[in-house]
Amino acid sequence: MIQDVKKELIKYGKLAGEKNFTPGVSGNLSARLNDKVLITTSGSANGYLDENDFALTDFEGNSLEEDKKPSSEKMLHIEFYKTRPDINYIIHVHSPYLSAFAACRIPLDEPLMAENVFYFGQIPLADYGLPSSNDLVEKTAKYFKDYSAVLMANHGVIIGGKTIKEAYLKLELAEAYAQTILNAKILGGAAPLTEHEAAQINSLKKCCAEPAFLTPKEETEWN
Numbered sequence: 001m002i003q004d005v006k007k008e009l010i011k012y013g014k015l016a017g018e019k020n021f022t023p024g025v026s027g028n029l030s031a032r033l034n035d036k037v038l039i040t041t042s043g044s045a046n047g048y049l050d051e052n053d054f055a056l057t058d059f060e061g062n063s064l065e066e067d068k069k070p071s072s073e074k075m076l077h078i079e080f081y082k083t084r085p086d087i088n089y090i091i092h093v094h095s096p097y098l099s100a101f102a103a104c105r106i107p108l109d110e111p112l113m114a115e116n117v118f119y120f121g122q123i124p125l126a127d128y129g130l131p132s133s134n135d136l137v138e139k140t141a142k143y144f145k146d147y148s149a150v151l152m153a154n155h156g157v158i159i160g161g162k163t164i165k166e167a168y169l170k171l172e173l174a175e176a177y178a179q180t181i182l183n184a185k186i187l188g189g190a191a192p193l194t195e196h197e198a199a200q201i202n203s204l205k206k207c208c209a210e211p212a213f214l215t216p217k218e219e220t221e222w223n
Contacts, residue, residue: 003051005031005038009089010049012168013040016093017047021175027093027156028071031164032081035059039077042069046093072132079137080160083144084215087160089167094156097178101125102151108178111193116177117201120149123174128153146215149174 009029016022027046030039037057040046044053055068059082061075071077077090101108107125111117124143129136129152140158143150149159149170157174161167184190193201 002033002038002056005033006051006054008164009038009040009054010051012091012164013046013049015168016091016095016171017045019172019175021095021171022046022093023096027091028073028077029092029164030071030074030077030090032088036064037074037078037081039070039074042071044071075134075137076140076158079141080144080158083141084148084160086162087148088162089164090158090160091164091167091171092156092158093171095171095175095178097175097182098123098151098157099155100182101178102156103154105153107151108174108181110190111198112181112184112190113177114193114201115173117193117198118204119170119173120147120177123147123149123151123157123177125151125153128155131155148215 009031013022013029025043025045028040029046030037035058037059038054039057040049041053041055055070056064057070057074058064059078061078063070073092076092080087080090102125105125107123108116109122109124124147126140126143129139136152140150140152148161149157151157159167159170159174161170181190
């Protein structure tokens with residue numbers, strides 16, 4: 001089983017690398033394995049992973065492999081898993097467009113595109129915390145209950161999913177959304193959906209969205 005999970009993470013890490021979502025050695029990937037977490041090692045590059053670039057930890061962040069040093073962001077992942085039993089995979093990256101909004105400390109919280117109202121409601125911004133610190137974990141974790149994607153000020157984005165494919169597709173959608181909003185600002189600014197238009201989009205969730213894809217907060221956002 002663990003080898004299969006590693007192959008999944010390698011596959012989607014490479015895909016994220018090809019899309020320039022995870023430049024250099026920035027970011028980390030992980031998977032829940034019952035009461036353990038498989039996470040990329042410190043200093044590894046998500047786009048160039050091999051089977052040696054993973055460490056197994058318990059839910060206190062202790063490495064279960066003497067020769068492996070898990071990512072310094074391990075507690076951020078663990079807190080996400082503790083908060084959300086529906087989340088099995090996590091992607092943390094510094095993708096250019098989402099990171100641009102994070103660097104400007106601007107949340108993606110306006111109802112501007114139908115797909116993002118449908119899948120995210122909004123993507124909130126966590127206050128700045130030193131990377132790898134408990135402060136960062138505390139400031140970001142308060143959003144995990146209600147959101148599956150969170151921007152981190154002057155840092156990047158963290159996204160969770162039931163499957164690694166789901167988490168990756170959320171990343172792809174969110175990055176494209178950030179790029180669209182930035183382009184719209186260049187053109188003079190996007191025109192938000194009205195409350196009625198957003199409510200119509202949300203009404204589609206009853207027949208079209210898989211429950212595991214959305215939190216209760218995301219399901220009701222903009223209603």
